[in-house]
Amino acid sequence: MTQEYVTQIADFITRYLSYMLGAGVHTSRVVRNSKRIGDALGVDVHIHTSQKTASLTVCEKGTSVMNTRIVDIPAFPISFEWNADLSALSWAAYDGKLSLEEINKRFEALVSKPRMNPVFVLFMASLANASFCRLFGGDIWAMLVTFTATLIGFFTRQHLTRKGVNHYIVFIISAFVASLCASTALSLGLKTAEIAIATSALYLVPGVPLINGVIDITDGHIQIGISRLVNALMLIVCIAIGMSATLMLVKDSLL
Amino acid sequence: MEAFWDSIAAYNAATWLWQSVSIVVAAVLTSILWFRPRTWVKIAVKVYMVVVSLWIALVYYMKFGAVREYSSVLAIFWCLVAVAWIYDLATRFSTFQKSGKYRPWGVVMLFLPLAYPLISLARGLSFPEMATPMLPSAVALYMLGMLMAFNRKINFFAFIFIVHWAVIAISKIVIFNIPEDILLAAACLPAMFIFFREAARAAGKGCKPPVKYVELLILAVVVVVGACMVLEYV
Amino acid sequence: MIAVDIISDGLFAAVAAMGFGAISDPPLRAFPYIALLAAIGHATRYCLMTFLGVDIATASLVAAFIIGTGSVWCGRKVYCPMTVLYIPALLPMVPGTYAYKTVFSLIMFLQEISSPTQGSEYLQAMIFNGAVSFSVIFMLAVGATFPVFLLKERANSMTRGSRFI
Numbered sequence A: 001m002t003q004e005y006v007t008q009i010a011d012f013i014t015r016y017l018s019y020m021l022g023a024g025v026h027t028s029r030v031v032r033n034s035k036r037i038g039d040a041l042g043v044d045v046h047i048h049t050s051q052k053t054a055s056l057t058v059c060e061k062g063t064s065v066m067n068t069r070i071v072d073i074p075a076f077p078i079s080f081e082w083n084a085d086l087s088a089l090s091w092a093a094y095d096g097k098l099s100l101e102e103i104n105k106r107f108e109a110l111v112s113k114p115r116m117n118p119v120f121v122l123f124m125a126s127l128a129n130a131s132f133c134r135l136f137g138g139d140i141w142a143m144l145v146t147f148t149a150t151l152i153g154f155f156t157r158q159h160l161t162r163k164g165v166n167h168y169i170v171f172i173i174s175a176f177v178a179s180l181c182a183s184t185a186l187s188l189g190l191k192t193a194e195i196a197i198a199t200s201a202l203y204l205v206p207g208v209p210l211i212n213g214v215i216d217i218t219d220g221h222i223q224i225g226i227s228r229l230v231n232a233l234m235l236i237v238c239i240a241i242g243m244s245a246t247l248m249l250v251k252d253s254l255l
Numbered sequence B: 001m002e003a004f005w006d007s008i009a010a011y012n013a014a015t016w017l018w019q020s021v022s023i024v025v026a027a028v029l030t031s032i033l034w035f036r037p038r039t040w041v042k043i044a045v046k047v048y049m050v051v052v053s054l055w056i057a058l059v060y061y062m063k064f065g066a067v068r069e070y071s072s073v074l075a076i077f078w079c080l081v082a083v084a085w086i087y088d089l090a091t092r093f094s095t096f097q098k099s100g101k102y103r104p105w106g107v108v109m110l111f112l113p114l115a116y117p118l119i120s121l122a123r124g125l126s127f128p129e130m131a132t133p134m135l136p137s138a139v140a141l142y143m144l145g146m147l148m149a150f151n152r153k154i155n156f157f158a159f160i161f162i163v164h165w166a167v168i169a170i171s172k173i174v175i176f177n178i179p180e181d182i183l184l185a186a187a188c189l190p191a192m193f194i195f196f197r198e199a200a201r202a203a204g205k206g207c208k209p210p211v212k213y214v215e216l217l218i219l220a221v222v223v224v225v226g227a228c229m230v231l232e233y234v
Numbered sequence C: 001m002i003a004v005d006i007i008s009d010g011l012f013a014a015v016a017a018m019g020f021g022a023i024s025d026p027p028l029r030a031f032p033y034i035a036l037l038a039a040i041g042h043a044t045r046y047c048l049m050t051f052l053g054v055d056i057a058t059a060s061l062v063a064a065f066i067i068g069t070g071s072v073w074c075g076r077k078v079y080c081p082m083t084v085l086y087i088p089a090l091l092p093m094v095p096g097t098y099a100y101k102t103v104f105s106l107i108m109f110l111q112e113i114s115s116p117t118q119g120s121e122y123l124q125a126m127i128f129n130g131a132v133s134f135s136v137i138f139m140l141a142v143g144a145t146f147p148v149f150l151l152k153e154r155a156n157s158m159t160r161g162s163r164f165i
Helices: A003-022 A027-041 A080-096 A100-111 A118-135 A140-162 A167-188 A193-200 A207-218 A222-254 B002-035 B039-067 B071-091 B103-122 B136-149 B156-176 B179-203 B211-233 C002-023 C028-051 C056-078 C082-093 C096-111 C116-150 C152-156
Strands: A043-049 A053-060 A066-072
Touching: A003 A027, A003 A043, A003 A053, A003 A066, A003 A080, A003 A100, A027 A043, A027 A080, A027 A100, A027 A207, A080 A100, A080 C082, A118 A140, A118 A193, A118 B179, A118 B211, A118 C002, A118 C082, A140 A167, A140 A193, A140 B156, A140 B211, A167 A193, A167 A222, A167 B071, A167 B156, A193 A222, A193 C096, A207 A222, A207 C082, A207 C116, A222 B071, A222 C096, B002 B039, B002 B136, B039 B071, B039 B136, B071 B156, B103 B136, B103 B179, B136 B156, B136 B179, B156 B179, B156 B211, B179 B211, C002 C028, C002 C082, C028 C056, C028 C082, C056 C082, C056 C116, C056 C152, C082 C116, C096 C116, C116 C152
Parallel strands: none
Antiparallel strands: A043 A053, A053 A066
C-alpha cells in the first residue's frame, strides 16, 4: 500500500465521517462505521470527535504508513436517511469487499438522494402538533388552532432557515409567532386554550440532539455527549424565551 | 354577544366615513392594479394592506373592542399581519402579478367583502349594528381575494395568517351569531388547497415523496379541516 | 369506550410521531414502523397511567423500553438503525404541558417577585413541573437506549445487507 493510497482512503473516510456527524448521527455509530470501512480497505482508523471538529488517523495494518488530519464538521440539516444509508454502505463495503472507487461512487449517489418536500414536512409537522394537542386533552377547536398556529410557526422557521438566519434567533422567533397565534384561541373562550398555547411551540423541541446526547454519554463519549446536550438545552431555552414573550403579552388573560 | 354587537355598532357609528374612504381607496387601487399594473401601485397596495391591518388592530380592537375580553390578544395578532406585509414590502417577496390561473375565483373573492353588509341587511339588521366590509374577517377576505387574483408569487406569511384567522372566525359564528363569516371559511379552504399545491409543485422537483402524495395529503387535510368546521357548526 | 380511548390515543400518537419524524428526513420506508412503535408505546403509557395508576416517569420508562426493543425488531425489516425509528417514536411522549407550566411559573414568579407568598407558590410550581419534565425526558432516553446494551450484536448490524442502497 502506498502513501498515496492511504491518503485517498483518509480523504474518503474524512468525508464520510463529516457527513455523518453533520447529519446528526450519534458518535459511537459514526466511529464504528468508519472503522468498519477502514477494515474493509485494510487500514486501522482512530477517531477523536468534538462538537465542531474531528481528528482522525488512518494507518495501514501492520505498517506505519499513515495519514492524520483534523476535519471541520459541516452543519447539515438532520437526516435519518443518510444515517440509515451510510451505515448500510459501511456494511456493504465490509461484506462485499468493495474497492475504494466503488465505495466512493455509491457514497456520492447516496448523499445526492432527494430530500423531503418542504410543503410535505410543513403539513406533517402541523398535523403532528395538532395530534399532540389532542394527546394533552385539547378539543377539536384547540386542535384546529394549534394546526394553523404551527403552520405559521413552521413556515417562519423554514423561511428564516433558508435565509441563513442564526438558528437561535430562528427558534426564538418561530416559538414566539406560533405561541402568539395559538393564544388567539383565548378569544374563543375555550377551556383548552391554554393547551393550544402549550403545544404550539413543541414542534421545535430538539429531540435528536437530546437523545443523541444521552446515547453518547452512555456509550462513553462523554465530552461530545455533554456538548450535544448543552446544544439542545440552548435551543430549549430559546423556545422558552420565545414562548415567554407571548406569555408576558397575554398573561393577564391566562390568570 | 351583547358586548360584541355593541362594540361593532359603536365602531360603525364613529368611523363610517373613514370606512367608506378606505373601501374607495381599496377599490381604486385594485382596479388600477388590475388594468394598469405599475410598480408604484404594487407598493401602494402593500402599504394599504399594512395600514388596514393596523387599523383593525388599533382602531377596531384597541379602541372600540377594548370592552370585549382578550381584545388585546387579537390586536397583537393583527399587528403580526401588518408585520407580514411590512416584511413583504421590505423584501419584495410577492409581486402582485397575474398568472392567469384561478382569476375568476379571485374576482369573486374580491367582491365578497361587499356582500357582508348585504347579508346583514338580509338578516334584518340595520345600521349601525351590522357587519361592514371593514370588519376583520371582511378585510381578511379582501386580502385573500388579492392573493388569489394576483397569484404569480404570493405573500405566504399573510396567507397563512388569513387561514388562521378563518379558523378563529368560523368559531365566532356560533359564539357571536355572525353568520357572515361563513364566507371567509368557504373561500379560505379552496385557497389553501390551491396555494399549497402550487408551493408543493414548485418545490417538488428532486424531492421525496412524489408530488402526487403531497397533493393528496394537502387535499386530505383541507377536507378534514372543512369537516371539522362543518361538524362543529352543525 | 375504553378500547376507543386507547385506540384513539395510539392513533394520534402515531400521527404525531410521523409528523415529528418528517422534520428529520427519515427514509420513506421507515414511516409505517415509526407510526406503529409510537402507537404501541404511547398506548402502553396511557394504559399504565390510567388503569394501573403508575406515575408518569415510570410509565414513560416502560413505554420507551418497549419502543426501543420494538425498534430492534422493526429496524431489521427496513434496514434502519434503531435511532431512526425510536427517536421520532419517543417524541409524542415529551411532557409538553409540564414543560409549558415550568416556563409559565417562572414568568409568574419573576412578575410576583416582590410578594413573598405568591412568588414562592410560583417557584414551587416551577420546581415541581420542571422536575417532572426533566425526569420524564431522561427516562425516555434511558429506556429506549437500554435495549442496545442487551442486544448489542443485533443492534449494531441492523443495516447489514440493506437492499436500499
